[in-house]
Amino acid sequence: MQNTSSTKQRHAVVVGAGFGGLAAAVRLRAKGFHVTILEANEQPGGRAAVWQRDGFTFDAGPTVITAPYLLEELFALHGKQARDYYELVPVDPFYRVDFGDGSSFDYVGDEERLLQQIHAMSPGDVDGYRKLAAHAERIFDIGYTQLAHTPFDRVRDMLRVVPDMLRLQNYKSVFGQVSEYIQDPRLRQVFSFEPLLVGGNPLDTSSIYLLIHWLERKWGVHWAKGGTGSLVRALAKLLDELGCEIRYNSPVTEIEVRAGRAVAVHTSHGERIAADAVVCNADPSMVYSKLIEPGRRAKHTDARIAKVKQSMSLFVAYFGTNRTYPELAHHTIVLGPRYQGLLQDIFDRRVLAEDMSLYLHAPTRSDPSMAPAGHESFYVLSPIPNELAGIDWAEQQPRYLEAVLQTLEERCVPDLRKHLVTSFAVDTRHFAGRLQSMHGAAFGPQPTLTQSAWFRYHNRSEDVQGLYFVGAGTHPGAGVPGVLSSAKVLEQLIPQAELLPESAPGRPRAVPT
Numbered sequence: 001m002q003n004t005s006s007t008k009q010r011h012a013v014v015v016g017a018g019f020g021g022l023a024a025a026v027r028l029r030a031k032g033f034h035v036t037i038l039e040a041n042e043q044p045g046g047r048a049a050v051w052q053r054d055g056f057t058f059d060a061g062p063t064v065i066t067a068p069y070l071l072e073e074l075f076a077l078h079g080k081q082a083r084d085y086y087e088l089v090p091v092d093p094f095y096r097v098d099f100g101d102g103s104s105f106d107y108v109g110d111e112e113r114l115l116q117q118i119h120a121m122s123p124g125d126v127d128g129y130r131k132l133a134a135h136a137e138r139i140f141d142i143g144y145t146q147l148a149h150t151p152f153d154r155v156r157d158m159l160r161v162v163p164d165m166l167r168l169q170n171y172k173s174v175f176g177q178v179s180e181y182i183q184d185p186r187l188r189q190v191f192s193f194e195p196l197l198v199g200g201n202p203l204d205t206s207s208i209y210l211l212i213h214w215l216e217r218k219w220g221v222h223w224a225k226g227g228t229g230s231l232v233r234a235l236a237k238l239l240d241e242l243g244c245e246i247r248y249n250s251p252v253t254e255i256e257v258r259a260g261r262a263v264a265v266h267t268s269h270g271e272r273i274a275a276d277a278v279v280c281n282a283d284p285s286m287v288y289s290k291l292i293e294p295g296r297r298a299k300h301t302d303a304r305i306a307k308v309k310q311s312m313s314l315f316v317a318y319f320g321t322n323r324t325y326p327e328l329a330h331h332t333i334v335l336g337p338r339y340q341g342l343l344q345d346i347f348d349r350r351v352l353a354e355d356m357s358l359y360l361h362a363p364t365r366s367d368p369s370m371a372p373a374g375h376e377s378f379y380v381l382s383p384i385p386n387e388l389a390g391i392d393w394a395e396q397q398p399r400y401l402e403a404v405l406q407t408l409e410e411r412c413v414p415d416l417r418k419h420l421v422t423s424f425a426v427d428t429r430h431f432a433g434r435l436q437s438m439h440g441a442a443f444g445p446q447p448t449l450t451q452s453a454w455f456r457y458h459n460r461s462e463d464v465q466g467l468y469f470v471g472a473g474t475h476p477g478a479g480v481p482g483v484l485s486s487a488k489v490l491e492q493l494i495p496q497a498e499l500l501p502e503s504a505p506g507r508p509r510a511v512p513t
Contacts, residue, residue, distance in 0.1 A: 009034040012494075013265050013275040015252050018046025019062075019480060020471035021281030022235040023074055023487035025244055028279070030077045031496050035244040038267060040251035040436070044236050046281065047435060047442075047472075050229035054422040055372040056320040057227055058379055062480050063361045064197065064331070065222040066215055070484040071231065078242060085234035087225040089366060094221040096329035097190050098412055100337065105190050106329070109220050122184035132181035132191065132210075133217070139168050139207065140214035148476045149488040151459055158454035170208040171449065174200075175340075177207035189339050196383060198478040199311030199443025201347040203340060206449040215481065223330065223366045255280075255287070257296040261465040277494055281471045284457035285310070285438040285445070297463040309451060310441035311478075312346050313386040313431055315397075317404055319423035321376045325413060330365040334358040334411050347446075350389035352396065356382045356407060375421070378413075380404060386428060387440040393427040401425045444473035452477065459489045468493060 012028045014021045017039035025035045043049055047061035065071075068088055075082040093106035105121065108114055111133075119126050142164045152158060169177065178192040194212040195205040224230045236246060254266040255278055262278040280287045285308055288300040336342055336355040345353040361379040363370045371377040382404060385391065401423070409416040428440030437444065445451045457474045461467035470486040472478035 010276040011036070011274065012277040012279060013038060013273055014279045014281060015255075015265065015287075016040070016046060016281030016471065017044035017236075017246055017248075018281050018471060018483070019048055019232070019235075020483040020486050021046070021279070022232065022239065023070075023484050024279050024281065024468075024470045024490050025239055026074045026077060026235065026242070027487050027491045028277075028494065029239070029242045029244055031491070031494065033277070035239070036273060037239070037244065037246040038250045038252055038265065038273075039246060039248050041434060042248050044246060044248075045229060045232040048228050048232050050227060050232075051318060051424075053318070053424065054320065056318075056375070056377045056422060057229075057370045058318040058377060059228045059361075059363070060316075060318075060426075062228055063223075063363070063379065065224055065228070065231070065480060067219050067481040067484075068222055069219070070481060070488075073488075074235065074484075075238060078238070080238065082234075085237060086230050088222040089225060091221045091223050091330045091366060093329055093331075094216055095331045095333050097186075097193075097333045097335060099186050099189075099335055100411060103186065105186070107190060109217055111217075118187065122182075122187055125182050125184050125187055128181040128183065129187075129191070132178060133214070135168070135177070135181070136210040136214040136217075139170070140211040140218070142168065143170075143208045143211040144215060147453065148482070148485045149492075151489050151493055152454040152456070152475050153458040153460045153462070153493070155454060161453070165208065168208070170206050172207045173203055174205050174207050174209055175202040177210060185339075189335055193333060195447065198447055198482065199441070199472075200447040201312075201343050203343050204347075205447055206452060208449075208452065209447065212479075221331075223363065225367055225369075227363060227367070227370060252291060255291045255464070255467065257292060257464050260296075262461075262467040275466075277466050277468065279468045279470060279490065281469075282473075283435075283437045283441075283444055283471075284469050284473045286436050287469070288463070289438075290436075292464065299462045305438075308438070309446045309448065310386055310388075310437075310439045311443040311446040312383050313428040313440045314442040315382045315384045315400055315404070315425065315427050316430075317380050317401055317423060317425040319378050319380075319405070320371055320421050321378070321413075321416065321419040322374070322421045323419045324364065324374065324376045325362065326365075328360075328362045328365060328412065330362055332360040332362070332412060334360060334407065346383050346385055350385040352384060352389065352391050352400070354403075356404065358382050358404065358407065360408065360412065380408060384427070386442075387432055391428070393429055397425060397427055400427075443478040444471075447477050459486060460493045 012033040014037040049060040051058040072082040093108045095107045097105045175192045192202040251268045256264040264274045336357040431437040432440035476482045
């Protein structure tokens, strides 16, 4: 039974109320901690915030929900039924891929329908896809089932999986591995684009990320009624019921370290909040470089942080129309004329290309409540270079937004600009500013082989005792399943509250306010 006395309970401070921070808070509460969540912005969600504009509801960030059991677990930990807090509905097709030559491909979970489409497009690739799917399932069994919830804070944790990674050829890229099984260039794009969903370049992201394909095949792709924000609100409601406090508009300015241990956090309001554990749902590069004094971090020095290769950024436009487009799928991947060349422009050359590939989200296909009656709500994102490209987005944003809308109008949303009633967009400045992400990266460190698992920022800090990380920047990585899984990793690293070491001498106890 939990100890409810605030004078005896251990206190955990969670920095950031994104999916990772909210999930961590739920799990910490189950371990007996009093939990305070500090969120810099005016609402919970982080990347999964919600915008309201002219009667339209726009999810700011993630829209694809997979592995729904990870959410259900959080409510079950406290004897609750997830269905009492939110509703998920399946999306079919998972994605419609538009090639621009008049052909399209519906990526679905049903294997028979999938094989029929592959046969219609490239009969010779049917057997190759079966072999690719079997390979993806083997990778999933190791990379997800065995490793996604496992801490990687010791080198031997990495060494024990190296034989499996070699056997599964994880030294190859996703695109390279797919190309060994699939010959049609269009299908190679269909089955290799998914690393982009977690900030990776399919041309050099380890083939271990083929597990995403099998994860979607296994549990499907879902949509939360009311938007992804409804899941954030459900978790915030649960935490409120559990007696946890979320303080908004409370940016953390310093993590106080004494004798090598995190003992408190300081906010922009001049407040000092003592803590037995500090959990950061924030970009680890920014936490180490901005919130912890250089003399307190022997490993994560400024020089080391500067060497971390950050992911690409995103240009995201949100818009509404005064008519509906029932012929659209919920998710559409609008592929440009180039694939490999465009990826190289974004990740390697860091230039803003004239052509583009887009991800179009039309939530009103599944939930008309996201827009006024007879209207349609949209969100479209385009991968772009991060801030290291030096692009002046104050100048470029209007031009790029017009190019995005024109591309959509030509490809899949006819007469779009004629029916447009509201629109706005964000770019690298949003990720660098509001979300405090290094170089405006949309997903934290790029998920290359040498920045994954043990090589990624560890969930338990090597520099500061009592400091932990959840979210996209740490193991296992970005994407809603990865972020929720990082809280499961945390659960294994932090002992029950009553087993925590006694506070340092002279250190004030954390008293809830």
